[in-house]
Amino acid sequence: MASQAATKEKRESRAVVRLIEAGSAVECTTCEALLKFRARQRDQQVICNVYEDGVWQRVEHYHPECYDVAGLPHGATGD
C-alpha cells in the first residue's frame, strides 16, 4: 500500500476513481445495479472509504454518474 496522508489527524472519508476490474461484483450504492466489468470498455467506478468520527466503516462503490447524482456524498473524487 502507498503511504497514507502525512498527518495523523482524523481520517476522513475519501473518494477515488478507479477502473472496474475483471471479476468485480459489487453494487452501486446509489442505483444498486452491479458495477460490471466489460472487456475493452474500461469503465470506471468511484470507490469511497467511509469514515465516521475518524473510524473506518465501510467501502462504497458508485458509477461515476451516480456519484454525481448523489451529490458527491464523500467529497470530490481525487487521488
Ligand SMILES: [Zn+2]
Ligand atoms: Zn449506479
